[in-house]
Amino acid sequence: MRTDLNPIVSVDEVSIFFGSARAVDGVSLEVLPGEVLALVGESGSGKTTLIRAIQGLQQVSGGSIRHRERPEQESTDLRADSGVQMIFQDPTGALNPRQTIYDIVAEGLRIRRDGTDEEKRVGDALARAGLRPPERFFPMFPHQISGGQRQRVVIAGAMVMNPILLLADEPVASLDASIRGEILALMRQLVDDTGLSILAVTHDLGLAWNIADRVAVMYLGRIVEIGTTEQILENPQHPYTRALLSVVPETRRMEQQILQGEIPDSKRIPAGCRFHPRCPLYRSGDLDEGIAARCTTEDPHLMLGAGWHAACWAVDPQTK
Amino acid sequence: MGGAPNNVTETPEFLLSVRDLNITYQTTRGPVPAVRGVSFDLESGDSLGLAGESGCGKSTLAAALLRLLPPGTTTSGEVTIDGQDLFSLSPGGLRAVRWTKESIVFQGALHALNPVQTVGRQVCEPMLVHETEVSQKAATEKSRNLFERVGLTADKLDYYPHQLSGGQRQRVLIAMALACDPDLLIADEPTTALDLMVQAQVLALIEELRRESALTLIFITHDLSVLAYVCERLAIMYAGRIVEEGPSLEVFRQPAHPYTRALAAAFPTIGDPSSRLSPTGLGGDPPTPGALPQGCPFHPRCPLAEDRCQDEEPGLRVAGASRAAACVLI
Amino acid sequence: MTSIANRRRRATMGRVWKQFRGSRQGMIGMTVLLVFVTMALAAPLLADVRELNPVFARAAGNPQWAPPSEFGPLGTDHLRRSVWAQFVWGSRVSLFVGLAATVLTIFIGSVVGIVSGFVGGRLDAVLMRVTEWFLVIPFLPLAIVLASVLGRNIWNIIFVIGVTSWPSTARLVRAQVLTVKQRLFVDRSRSLGASGFHLVGRHILPNVSGLILANATLAVPISILTETTLAFLGLGDPSSASWGKTLEEAFVNGAIIRNAWWYFLPAGLGILAVVLAFTLIGRTLEEIADPRLSQGR
Numbered sequence: 001m002r003t004d005l006n007p008i009v010s011v012d013e014v015s016i017f018f019g020s021a022r023a024v025d026g027v028s029l030e031v032l033p034g035e036v037l038a039l040v041g042e043s044g045s046g047k048t049t050l051i052r053a054i055q056g057l058q059q060v061s062g063g064s065i066r067h068r069e070r071p072e073q074e075s076t077d078l079r080a081d082s083g084v085q086m087i088f089q090d091p092t093g094a095l096n097p098r099q100t101i102y103d104i105v106a107e108g109l110r111i112r113r114d115g116t117d118e119e120k121r122v123g124d125a126l127a128r129a130g131l132r133p134p135e136r137f138f139p140m141f142p143h144q145i146s147g148g149q150r151q152r153v154v155i156a157g158a159m160v161m162n163p164i165l166l167l168a169d170e171p172v173a174s175l176d177a178s179i180r181g182e183i184l185a186l187m188r189q190l191v192d193d194t195g196l197s198i199l200a201v202t203h204d205l206g207l208a209w210n211i212a213d214r215v216a217v218m219y220l221g222r223i224v225e226i227g228t229t230e231q232i233l234e235n236p237q238h239p240y241t242r243a244l245l246s247v248v249p250e251t252r253r254m255e256q257q258i259l260q261g262e263i264p265d266s267k268r269i270p271a272g273c274r275f276h277p278r279c280p281l282y283r284s285g286d287l288d289e290g291i292a293a294r295c296t297t298e299d300p301h302l303m304l305g306a307g308w309h310a311a312c313w314a315v316d317p318q319t320k
Numbered sequence: 321m322g323g324a325p326n327n328v329t330e331t332p333e334f335l336l337s338v339r340d341l342n343i344t345y346q347t348t349r350g351p352v353p354a355v356r357g358v359s360f361d362l363e364s365g366d367s368l369g370l371a372g373e374s375g376c377g378k379s380t381l382a383a384a385l386l387r388l389l390p391p392g393t394t395t396s397g398e399v400t401i402d403g404q405d406l407f408s409l410s411p412g413g414l415r416a417v418r419w420t421k422e423s424i425v426f427q428g429a430l431h432a433l434n435p436v437q438t439v440g441r442q443v444c445e446p447m448l449v450h451e452t453e454v455s456q457k458a459a460t461e462k463s464r465n466l467f468e469r470v471g472l473t474a475d476k477l478d479y480y481p482h483q484l485s486g487g488q489r490q491r492v493l494i495a496m497a498l499a500c501d502p503d504l505l506i507a508d509e510p511t512t513a514l515d516l517m518v519q520a521q522v523l524a525l526i527e528e529l530r531r532e533s534a535l536t537l538i539f540i541t542h543d544l545s546v547l548a549y550v551c552e553r554l555a556i557m558y559a560g561r562i563v564e565e566g567p568s569l570e571v572f573r574q575p576a577h578p579y580t581r582a583l584a585a586a587f588p589t590i591g592d593p594s595s596r597l598s599p600t601g602l603g604g605d606p607p608t609p610g611a612l613p614q615g616c617p618f619h620p621r622c623p624l625a626e627d628r629c630q631d632e633e634p635g636l637r638v639a640g641a642s643r644a645a646a647c648v649l650i
Numbered sequence: 651m652t653s654i655a656n657r658r659r660r661a662t663m664g665r666v667w668k669q670f671r672g673s674r675q676g677m678i679g680m681t682v683l684l685v686f687v688t689m690a691l692a693a694p695l696l697a698d699v700r701e702l703n704p705v706f707a708r709a710a711g712n713p714q715w716a717p718p719s720e721f722g723p724l725g726t727d728h729l730r731r732s733v734w735a736q737f738v739w740g741s742r743v744s745l746f747v748g749l750a751a752t753v754l755t756i757f758i759g760s761v762v763g764i765v766s767g768f769v770g771g772r773l774d775a776v777l778m779r780v781t782e783w784f785l786v787i788p789f790l791p792l793a794i795v796l797a798s799v800l801g802r803n804i805w806n807i808i809f810v811i812g813v814t815s816w817p818s819t820a821r822l823v824r825a826q827v828l829t830v831k832q833r834l835f836v837d838r839s840r841s842l843g844a845s846g847f848h849l850v851g852r853h854i855l856p857n858v859s860g861l862i863l864a865n866a867t868l869a870v871p872i873s874i875l876t877e878t879t880l881a882f883l884g885l886g887d888p889s890s891a892s893w894g895k896t897l898e899e900a901f902v903n904g905a906i907i908r909n910a911w912w913y914f915l916p917a918g919l920g921i922l923a924v925v926l927a928f929t930l931i932g933r934t935l936e937e938i939a940d941p942r943l944s945q946g947r
Contacts, residue, residue: 042518094835094838148604177542178373179601180599234590
């Protein structure tokens with residue numbers, strides 16, 4: 001069982017506020033060694049803010065983020081932690097056009113003043129990212145290679161640091177459809193070969209199905225459902241997850257459930273269950289009166305139990 | 321849709337007929353062919369999905385259908401809309417065709433709207449310019465109706481673009497495109513920047529509009545899975561050509577061309593065990609229009625390529641009932 | 651890896667030079683500039699420095715207001731001095747002042763622009779207010795005041811031009827820094843643990859250096875013109891012959907009324923040619939630094 005291994009990173013009741021906007025509002029999450037965890041949500045769900053906090057680029061307002069084998073850490077120290085690396089949505093923007101591929105991949109090592117065997121390690125990282133022979137790419141500039149290769153360079157630049165956790169922010173969203181699969185395959189392969197973990201932030205449920213071991217669904221700053229990919233994508237419990245899945249063009253097994261409106265402003269989070277104003281279960285009026293009352297007054301917590309994994313009063317077996 | 325692509329008969333009943341269209345951009349580095357020999361027909365009420373990756377020519381094709389290409393671009397072939405030859409239209413005739421016969425919804429709703437004008441005024445503008453509504457009052461009344469049709473409340477007419485969300489802006493653009501009751505709506509990646517749920521809302525809106533007003537639709541995107549459910553027919557473009565064409569679900573589920581197969585597999589079916597933990601993709605990148613490979617432009621990336629693919633560029637050939645694909649293996 | 655780095659640097663230089671040679675305007679500018687630089691460097695060979703001295707000129711028996719047909723390639727002025735000598739020796743002063751003032755301008759402007767743009771916050775606000783202050787006070791009066799307070803020698807002229815013309819460079823550089831700072835690769839580097847110095851040195855500077863260089867070549871003509879203006883207003887260094895001073899003396903002594911075109915035309919055309927040459931070179935470098943300009947996209 002993976003669960004008895006120490007988590008790579010534990011996010012404990014983390015909140016991140018921007019003024020009165022509660023971008024992340026009490027999120028707990030663990031990334032286990034050797035797993036791919038997909039953090040799924042729409043824009044405004046707080047997923048990118050959360051990942052920036054894990055990376056140490058964003059201060060948390062409450063709660064804590066702990067990395068393995070390390071006591072509580074100040075977020076500024078975390079940046080220098082080569083164990084957590086990041087790959088980006090837009091590989092073209094993530095590469096300095098004035099630097100060669102070699103310099104780009106070697107940058108992390110140079111920042112850490114870790115110059116031993118630099119050339120060999122850069123070559124290895126490029127090869128591991130599927131750019132072979134690496135020497136051919138050393139003197140090239142980003143504009144001389146293709147979009148897919150650029151994302152491989154970004155991945156190589158992260159892998160050269162021997163990370164234990166890779167944070168991926170929409171890693172394939174800006175890539176052409178036919179290249180997408182290649183990059184996802186590479187990410188999965190890195191996990192399987194080296195045992196690192198990936199926390200991938202995405203709105204793409206197909207990505208989760210393609211590479212993730214577990215899926216967490218975020219809505220308005222909160223995780224509303226978490227579980228194995230099969231649990232979440234084949235047997236979703238939270239009405240938000242169900243609605244999301246129903247509109248993915250690739251799954252037309254369910255009846256489409258198009259939610260009205262858009263994610264509310266994180267400055268005005270609805271009372272009770274934050275999803276209830278848009279919730280198809282609540283709006284249908286078929287809910288038991290007691291449950292419906294709870295939906296408007298009480299904030300449901302994510303509690304994991306046998307067979308259920310959602311923060312929802314309507315599907316929580318204990319309320320039934 | 322006009323059946324097999326080598327059918328050259330021109331029948332005026334087609335709302336839109338594209339015949340052997342070639343579009344070449346003139347750049348400082350020489351001519352760049354963006355669209356190469358594309359033909360298709362649309363009857364009134366049809367919906368055609370155009371899918372392909374960056375540089376395949378799909379957006380150029382869309383721009384050509386409205387004659388929005390940059391000056392100096394060379395075109396050959398024929399585009400007829402409602403019996404009129406698009407390329408020989410006078411500037412006045414062209415203005416009449418744009419908006420009233422065909423209109424376009426662009427991607428990137430923020431850039432397509434003027435930031436310093438209320439969206440209401442921007443929706444009224446084409447009506448007044450094309451004199452489909454004579455008075456400001458009538459135009460405002462019509463805008464109100466349009467906003468209702470696209471699912472926006474009338475008070476949004478007085479909003480500026482930045483006060484609206486991405487999904488709402490996309491709705492405004494759709495309302496604008498419908499302002500002069502066009503017969504043909506061209507949607508160029510209208511949902512690309514939108515979230516999943518908002519995308520679903522916009523797609524449902526387009527479907528609904530089509531159903532209630534017999535709108536003819538050309539929907540362009542890189543996401544094959546979206547098209548498969550929005551459009552009746554699907555055309556896949558690669559390197560400036562249509563490489564496969566047919567009824568959408570058939571093309572999506574049983575692709576004939578190896579490229580279509582790769583494109584369809586790029587978006588896994590959730591719940592399908594064969595794609596679980598095994599993403600599939602193609603090696604290499606889409607070719608740049610300026611430097612197309614010899615022979616079949618897809619052969620360097622094709623898993624099924626044979627020797628002859630290096631010399632021979634296959635045209636579309638029949639691949640089943642009302643289907644066609646451009647591959648020597650068919 | 652230093653050998654690889656050096657090889658790459660040489661390759662980059664080679665690439666820039668190749669692109670530069672491919673540009674007609676760049677090569678025209680370069681040729682014109684080379685002519686003048688050669689002239690400035692070879693001044694002692696081309697003209698006797700004593701020809702600038704009116705006492706020497708009179709002693710040598712030079713004619714007064716002589717047109718080129720009567721005396722040496724370019725005639726003489728009201729003090730019987732050779733205009734050719736003034737032209738040749740004046741190119742030295744003009745070019746030197748132009749370049750030195752530009753170095754100062756670009757240095758102050760770049761430092762202020764980079765610090766302001768990169769650090770941001772309160773420091774940015776303060777620096778930008780200072781910059782705006784310098785930008786809104788009328789340049790010429792300030793320069794005149796400074797020049798007269800500091801005294802009329804060549805170093806003061808350079809200083810005056812430098813401290814009065816950096817604000818536009820600072821604003822330009824700051825704007826560019828702000829855009830580069832937003833780029834994802836800066837975020838990437840920061841997430842790798844990069845310090846502010848690393849970010850500026852490795853990412854910001856290389857991406858604004860092209861602009862700075864182009865701006866510098868475009869600042870040279872401005873500096874030369876400023877020097878000319880100051881000299882023309884009688885605020886130049888009295889002990890050195892610059893083109894601006896030649897123009898001033900020609901004007902003051904009625905060369906125009908006398909139709910003594912040979913007196914003012916060489917200096918005027920010299921300024922025009924050098925300014926144009928630097929502008930052409932600057933434009934070309936700008937295009938090379940920013941490939942989007944030349945690819946016409």
